[in-house]
Amino acid sequence: MKTRKFDVIVLGSGVAGGHVATRCHKAGLSVALVESHGFGGTCPLHGCEPKKVMADAAETVERFNNASGSGPVGSAKLDWVELMRFKRTFTDDLPDKIQKHYEKLGIHTFTAAGIFAGPNTIVSGNSRLEASHICIATGSTPRELHIPGSSLLSSSNDFLAMPTLPERIAFIGGGFIAFEMAHIAAAAGAHVTIVHRSQRFLKKFDADLVKRLAEHLEKMGVKFYQNCPPHSIEKDGSALVLKAGEDGSQSFAADAIFNAAGRIPNLADLDLPTGNIDTHKGGVAVNACMQSLSNPSVFAAGDVIAETMPLTPVASVEAEVVAKNIIEGPIHEISKDVTPFALFTYPPLAGVGMLEEEAHEQGLGFDVIHGDSAGWSEYQRIGQQCAGFKLLVDKETRQLLGAHVLGDAAEETINLFALAMRKKVDVDELRSMLWAYPSFGYAIKYMFR
Amino acid sequence: MKTRKFDVIVLGSGVAGGHVATRCHKAGLSVALVESHGFGGTCPLHGCEPKKVMADAAETVERFNNASGSGPVGSAKLDWVELMRFKRTFTDDLPDKIQKHYEKLGIHTFTAAGIFAGPNTIVSGNSRLEASHICIATGSTPRELHIPGSSLLSSSNDFLAMPTLPERIAFIGGGFIAFEMAHIAAAAGAHVTIVHRSQRFLKKFDADLVKRLAEHLEKMGVKFYQNCPPHSIEKDGSALVLKAGEDGSQSFAADAIFNAAGRIPNLADLDLPTGNIDTHKGGVAVNACMQSLSNPSVFAAGDVIAETMPLTPVASVEAEVVAKNIIEGPIHEISKDVTPFALFTYPPLAGVGMLEEEAHEQGLGFDVIHGDSAGWSEYQRIGQQCAGFKLLVDKETRQLLGAHVLGDAAEETINLFALAMRKKVDVDELRSMLWAYPSFGYAIKYMFR
Numbered sequence: 001m002k003t004r005k006f007d008v009i010v011l012g013s014g015v016a017g018g019h020v021a022t023r024c025h026k027a028g029l030s031v032a033l034v035e036s037h038g039f040g041g042t043c044p045l046h047g048c049e050p051k052k053v054m055a056d057a058a059e060t061v062e063r064f065n066n067a068s069g070s071g072p073v074g075s076a077k078l079d080w081v082e083l084m085r086f087k088r089t090f091t092d093d094l095p096d097k098i099q100k101h102y103e104k105l106g107i108h109t110f111t112a113a114g115i116f117a118g119p120n121t122i123v124s125g126n127s128r129l130e131a132s133h134i135c136i137a138t139g140s141t142p143r144e145l146h147i148p149g150s151s152l153l154s155s156s157n158d159f160l161a162m163p164t165l166p167e168r169i170a171f172i173g174g175g176f177i178a179f180e181m182a183h184i185a186a187a188a189g190a191h192v193t194i195v196h197r198s199q200r201f202l203k204k205f206d207a208d209l210v211k212r213l214a215e216h217l218e219k220m221g222v223k224f225y226q227n228c229p230p231h232s233i234e235k236d237g238s239a240l241v242l243k244a245g246e247d248g249s250q251s252f253a254a255d256a257i258f259n260a261a262g263r264i265p266n267l268a269d270l271d272l273p274t275g276n277i278d279t280h281k282g283g284v285a286v287n288a289c290m291q292s293l294s295n296p297s298v299f300a301a302g303d304v305i306a307e308t309m310p311l312t313p314v315a316s317v318e319a320e321v322v323a324k325n326i327i328e329g330p331i332h333e334i335s336k337d338v339t340p341f342a343l344f345t346y347p348p349l350a351g352v353g354m355l356e357e358e359a360h361e362q363g364l365g366f367d368v369i370h371g372d373s374a375g376w377s378e379y380q381r382i383g384q385q386c387a388g389f390k391l392l393v394d395k396e397t398r399q400l401l402g403a404h405v406l407g408d409a410a411e412e413t414i415n416l417f418a419l420a421m422r423k424k425v426d427v428d429e430l431r432s433m434l435w436a437y438p439s440f441g442y443a444i445k446y447m448f449r
Numbered sequence: 450m451k452t453r454k455f456d457v458i459v460l461g462s463g464v465a466g467g468h469v470a471t472r473c474h475k476a477g478l479s480v481a482l483v484e485s486h487g488f489g490g491t492c493p494l495h496g497c498e499p500k501k502v503m504a505d506a507a508e509t510v511e512r513f514n515n516a517s518g519s520g521p522v523g524s525a526k527l528d529w530v531e532l533m534r535f536k537r538t539f540t541d542d543l544p545d546k547i548q549k550h551y552e553k554l555g556i557h558t559f560t561a562a563g564i565f566a567g568p569n570t571i572v573s574g575n576s577r578l579e580a581s582h583i584c585i586a587t588g589s590t591p592r593e594l595h596i597p598g599s600s601l602l603s604s605s606n607d608f609l610a611m612p613t614l615p616e617r618i619a620f621i622g623g624g625f626i627a628f629e630m631a632h633i634a635a636a637a638g639a640h641v642t643i644v645h646r647s648q649r650f651l652k653k654f655d656a657d658l659v660k661r662l663a664e665h666l667e668k669m670g671v672k673f674y675q676n677c678p679p680h681s682i683e684k685d686g687s688a689l690v691l692k693a694g695e696d697g698s699q700s701f702a703a704d705a706i707f708n709a710a711g712r713i714p715n716l717a718d719l720d721l722p723t724g725n726i727d728t729h730k731g732g733v734a735v736n737a738c739m740q741s742l743s744n745p746s747v748f749a750a751g752d753v754i755a756e757t758m759p760l761t762p763v764a765s766v767e768a769e770v771v772a773k774n775i776i777e778g779p780i781h782e783i784s785k786d787v788t789p790f791a792l793f794t795y796p797p798l799a800g801v802g803m804l805e806e807e808a809h810e811q812g813l814g815f816d817v818i819h820g821d822s823a824g825w826s827e828y829q830r831i832g833q834q835c836a837g838f839k840l841l842v843d844k845e846t847r848q849l850l851g852a853h854v855l856g857d858a859a860e861e862t863i864n865l866f867a868l869a870m871r872k873k874v875d876v877d878e879l880r881s882m883l884w885a886y887p888s889f890g891y892a893i894k895y896m897f898r
Contacts, residue, residue, distance in 0.1 A: 049826065052887050056830045057520035064513045064525060071506035071532030075523040076513060083520030090826065312886040342885040350885055377498065377539065381505045412861035415890035416868060419882065423872040433868065436791040436799055437761045438501050441864035 001128045004108075006032045008326055009122050009131040011114045011270070013098065014041020016302030016315040016322075017137030021107050023323035031107045032131065034114035034124050039098035042139050042303075043312050045091055046157045051180055053087045054160070055344040058187035062346050066383035078188040080165035087160070116275030119295050133297055133326045136277075136284055137319070138270065140263035140303035140310060145172065149233030152240055153259040156181065165190050166255035170242050172230045173260035174201040176343050179217075181260065183345040186220045193252055194222060195244050197229040197261070205343060205351050206390050206404035208370065213349050213406055216386035225250070233257060265304045281306035288333040290322045299325060311341055340418040342411035347386050350414035353402030353421055354392060365395035369447055373407060378443050384408055389447055391427070398426040409440040416441050450577045453557075455481045457775055458571050458580040460563045460719070462547065463490020465751030465764040465771075466586030470556050472772035480556045481580065483563035483573050487544035488551070491588050491752075492761050494540055495606045500629055502536045503609070504793040507636035511795050515832035527637040529614035536609070565724030568744050582746055582775045585726075585733055586768070587719065589712035589752035589759060594621065598682030601689055602708040605630065614639050615704035619691050621679045622709035623650040625792050628666075630709065632794040635669045642701050643671060644693050646678040646710070654792060654800050655839050655853035657819065662798050662855055665835035674699070682706060714753045730755035737782040739771045748774060760790055789867040791860035796835050799863035802851030802870055803841060814844040818896055822856060827892050833857055838896055840866075840876070847875035858889040865890050 007029035010021045018041065021033045038045050057078060064076040099109050112125025122129045142155050153172070159181050169185050171178040174196030186192045194201075201224070202210045214224055231248030234241045242252040265283035272278075278285045278294040283306025285293045290305075292298035299322040302308070302315035317334070324332045340352035359366050370390040373379060379387045387407030394401050403417035420430055427448065435442040456478035459470045467490065470482045487494050506527060513525040548558050561574025571578045591604050602621070608630050618634050620627040623645030635641045643650075650673070651659045663673055680697030683690045691701040714732035721727075727734045727743040732755030734742045739754075741747035748771040751757070751764035766783070773781045789801035808815050819839040822828060828836045836856030843850050852866035869879055876897065884891040 048887060053826075053830050054520070057516060060512055060516045060519075060831065061521045063509055064521070064523075067506060067509045069531065070509075070535040071503070071527050071529075072510045072513070072525055073528045073531065074513075074525040076525065077522055078520050079522045080520075082518065082522065086519040090830075313883045313891065317881075317883065337883050339883045340885040342888065377502075381502050381539075382509065409858065409861055411885045411888040412858055412890050415884045415888060416864055418884065419865060419868050419872075419874075422882065423868075423874065425868075425872065432766075433871065434762045434766065434786050434788045435864045435867065436789040436860045438497060439791065439860040439864060441861050442762065 001123070001126055003128040003130060004032070006030045006108070006129060006131040008032070008133045008135065009034065009114070009129050010135045010137060011122065012041060012137035012139055012302070012304070013039045013102070014137060014139050014302060014315070015043050015312050016139075016319040017041065017135065018098070019316060019319035020135045020137060020301060020323045020326070021102065022105070023320070024326055025105055025107050027327045029327065032110060032129050033102055033107050034110045034122060034129070035099075036111055036113040038095035039102070039109070040094050044094055046160055048312055050087050050091050050160045051184075052344055053090055054083060054184045055180065055346065057083050057086070058184050059346040062187060063382060068383065070381075070383060080188050081163070083188070084161070084163060113269055115269065116271045116277070118274060119276045120297050133299065134275070135322055135326070136270070136298060136300040136304050137302050138266045138304050141266040142259055143262045143264045145230060145259055145261055147230050147232050149235075150259075152233045152235065152257065154256055155259060159258055162256075167191060168239075168254040169193070170195060170252050170254040170257045171260045172242070172257065173262060174198070174226070175260065175262055176202060178260035180344055181258065182222050183217060183220070186217065186222050187346070192222045193225065193254065195225045195228050195230065195242060195252060199226050201226075202343065202349075204341065204355075205349055206355060207357070208390060209349055209388050209404055209406040212372075212386060212388050213345060213347075216347075217345065230261075263303070263310065265306055267304065283307065289325050289330040290318055290334055291325065291330050296330070309339055309341070311339065314339060338418045338421045340414040342414060344411070347384060347407045348410045349406045350410040351402065351404045352414050352418045353400060355402060356390065356392060359392050359401050364401065366401055367393045367395060369393060371447070373443070373446070376443055376446055378438060378440055379407060382408065391447060393427050398428060399424055400427065407440070413440050413444065416444065450572070450575055452577040452579060453481070455479045455557070455578060455580040457481070457582045457584065458483065458563070458578050459584045459586060460571065461490060461586035461588055461751070461753070462488045462551070463586060463588050463751060463764070464492050464761050465588075465768040466490065466584065467547070468765060468768035469584045469586060469750060469772045469775070470551065471554070472769070473775055474554055474556050476776045478776065481559060481578050482551055482556050483559045483571060483578075484548075485560055485562040488547035488558070489543050493543055495609055497761055499536050499540050499609045501793055502539050503532060503633045504629065504795065506532050506535070507633050508795040511636055512831060517832065519830075519832060529637050530612070532637070533610070533612060562718060564718065565720045565726070567723065568725045569746050582748065583724070584771055584775070585719070585747060585749040585753050586751050587715045587753050590715040591708055592711045592713045594679060594708055594710055596679050596681050598684075599708075601682045601684060601706065603705055604708055608707055611705075616640060617688075617703040618642070619644060619701050619703040619706045620709045621691070621706065622711060623647070623675070624709065624711055625651060627709035629793055630707065631671050632666060632669070635666065635671050636795070641671045642674065642703065644674045644677050644679065644691060644701060648675050650675075651792065651798075653790065653804075654798055655804060656806070657839060658798055658837050658853055658855040661821075661835060661837050662794060662796075665796075666794065679710075712752070712759065714755055716753065732756065738774050738779040739767055739783055740774065740779050745779070758788055758790070760788065763788060787867045787870045789863040791863060793860070796833060796856045797859045798855045799859040800851065800853045801863050801867045802849060804851060805839065805841060808841050808850050813850065815850055816842045816844060818842060820896070822892070822895070825892055825895055827887060827889055828856060831857065840896060842876050846873075847877060848873055849876065856889070862889050862893065865893065
């Protein structure tokens with residue numbers, strides 16, 4: 001086995017790993033980039049990007065159908081086969097293009113799985129790689145369900161690559177993957193069921209707005225089952241049957257069942273003990289410099305850390321800190337800034353800052369401003385009947401503790417709230433701001449009526 | 450003639466006048482509200498609101514057609530008759546509802562035109578109204594064209610109320626009314642021509658992005674003629690012919706020709722000299738307190754001031770200052786804050802702050818960051834081929850002097866830039882901000898690549 005020496009080895013070529021590799025290379029360091037699952041990682045290949053391609057197509061069709069009676073005439077449906085063909089134009093040639101891009105830069109790429117062979121050593125196929133710094137950025141992987149018949153389950157990757165649309169689809173899980181994919185499948189005409197272990201769907205989003213959204217999805221034909229843990233999966237001819245509930249007494253027949261029960265850090269095959277790397281809650285245990293607590297040569301960034309928010313922009317920020325610390329020494333600490341997040345159903349749901357229950361738990365004094373906004377002309381013009389908002393305002397500072405928006409362009413409006421929170425704008429200033437009229441940003445004013 | 454005494458007389462019930470009347474009434478003052486053209490004013494009856502209803506319908510159809518080959522299948526057209534019927538649901542019962550709303554509050558409404566009969570006196574039909582304060586908020590009116598045959602012209606109000614769509618439509622003017630209406634008419638299938646007096650279209654918007662948008666509208670079939678002042682209009686059977694160019698040698702046949710040559714303060718019928726009210730550039734001349742320079746009893750707000758930006762949010766802010774000054778005495782000065790503005794074609798075009806030529810004229814040191822963004826996946830996902838941006842960054846402070854965005858959701862993105870400018874966020878902070886991913890706000894990061 002050849003041994004090759006580098007300044008930096010990066011495991012994983014997604015948003016986090018790719019950024020660390022590029023930044024370190026630009027700083028003059030020699031970099032090895034190890035990727036065994038397609039260069040680019042989850043976001044562009046099996047995550048946000050292809051999902052948003054599909055969500056946008058669903059939105060286009062739904063927006064057209066919502067506009068019935070308002071001027072647009074004709075007919076609109078979502079064709080799955082065409083959608084998949086279009087999606088592939090965004091994904092299919094990407095791994096090859098990205099790998100070539102790194103190679104052209106002068107970053108050395110390795111495509112066999114990387115495994116620790118010592119604190120500063122990685123083995124990838126026939127290559128033994130040594131470096132003064134190693135960055136673990138292998139992302140996350142679906143949480144396995146340990147129930148009988150789990151081998152019959154499909155994954156979210158499978159969903160994003162399905163050549164045809166099954167008639168009946170069930171999702172196990174009630175988080176953002178289940179909601180986003182259920183919405184796309186329902187918009188394309190599938191009969192969709194979401195079977196969720198506990199009571200609370202979409203735990204990171206405002207509960208009242210989640211309820212409102214679920215009611216809307218029910219009108220699209222999505223069926224929701226709460227307090228219904230998965231029990232087992234059986235084959236029934238060409239179909240599958242999900243048994244659920246504590247005793248497996250509930251039964252859901254489907255043509256495809258997807259495991260959307262969350263994702264966990266992707267570390268199982270790395271042999272972390274050999275690398276002297278401790279874990280915390282299943283992810284790499286790091287300090288504020290994103291440096292391993294047990295092996296100072298090792299850093300981590302992105303979803304491979306259990307406690308991070310599994311969001312593309314957060315992975316970017318973490319990667320930037322790791323890169324700086326590798327280049328300049330471990331002096332830069334991560335700053336957990338105001339981080340808005342969005343669920344891409346139609347309408348979308350977005351949030352930033354605290355949830356109402358979190359603010360209560362912390363015993364904060366705050367006002368809740370909330371309402372249904374489907375009656376605003378912004379939504380009536382486009383026939384949107386599902387819209388709402390909730391703002392949490394600190395009683396003393398009059399600044400936002402949290403903001404939650406459901407409705408068209410929620411992913412844009414939430415950015416305004418995030419910037420306002422970052423700059424400590426109080427609600428009186430927010431209310432008096434001049435915004436483009438009419439826009440969904442302008443409609444922030446109506447929240448204070 | 451009865452004489453009635455009030456604390457405040459407000460002329461005009463639009464965004465500005467309605468706000469002044471309501472605020473003064475709430476403060477305990479007796480208020481007379483004079484409106485002879487339908488309660489509500491231009492914005493909700495003949496302006497932003499109905500226009501946006503129509504622009505949204507056009508966008509829905511275009512977005513569907515742009516998505517051809519990406520999943521959505523079927524057909525989409527814009528039906529003018531249905532669009533008009535839908536539009537009327539937003540406008541038709543509004544004047545009556547708004548008048549009743551004011552009456553119910555206890556504001557006295559008068560529906561005959563208000564004319565000054567002295568510095569503190571207004572005559573409206575059979576009523577003689579006297580007050581210690583008068584607010585002029587009569588808005589704007591189309592600039593008349595003094596050319597032969599101008600009586601054959603239609604107005605923008607006529608456009609927004611056309612029961613059927615003419616086959617051939619010509620607009621005289623190259624400002625935002627011409628662009629927005631031309632876009633709607635073209636989306637609904639009309640053959641549209643824009644005939645503009647000078648070289649520069651849409652003077653308040655970035656010239657490069659305007660050029661890009663005009664090229665896009667040309668692909669939709671809109672024909673543009675520059676340096677082509679209107680000369681005369683003739684009837685030709687059931688059609689009209691617009692002669693244009695200095696010598697009238699250019700000829701445009703159309704079934705309807707619209708005067709979109711701008712709007713001027715609506716003051717002609719008020720008899721301002723009797724009210725002892727001076728004008729400036731054709732509008733009410735006011736100080737920083739929005740108070741008449743010649744008659745301290747009189748205030749003005751909204752488009753009736755020639756030098757204001759004719760925007761709904763600006764009218765609101767001015768009205769708030771006038772109301773405070775009437776209630777508390779003339780001590781509050783208007784603050785001209787960062788004001789974003791948007792053109793609702795599809796895609797929309799938006800701006801905030803300076804134009805490139807303005808920054809040059811002022812001799813400022815600044816960098817220009819600009820580009821075509823149609824290749825970004827945000828736009829490719831929805832088949833949008835027309836998108837671009839321009840940022841003007843002060844060399845010293847690294848803050849934005851101006852920002853200009855063309856493309857889907859430009860009216861939302863511009864709000865982010867406006868808030869960033871107001872809070873003096875420099876571009877390095879702007880670049881490092883966390884935004885929801887993917888969103889058009891997030892795509893701000895790509896501008897700095």
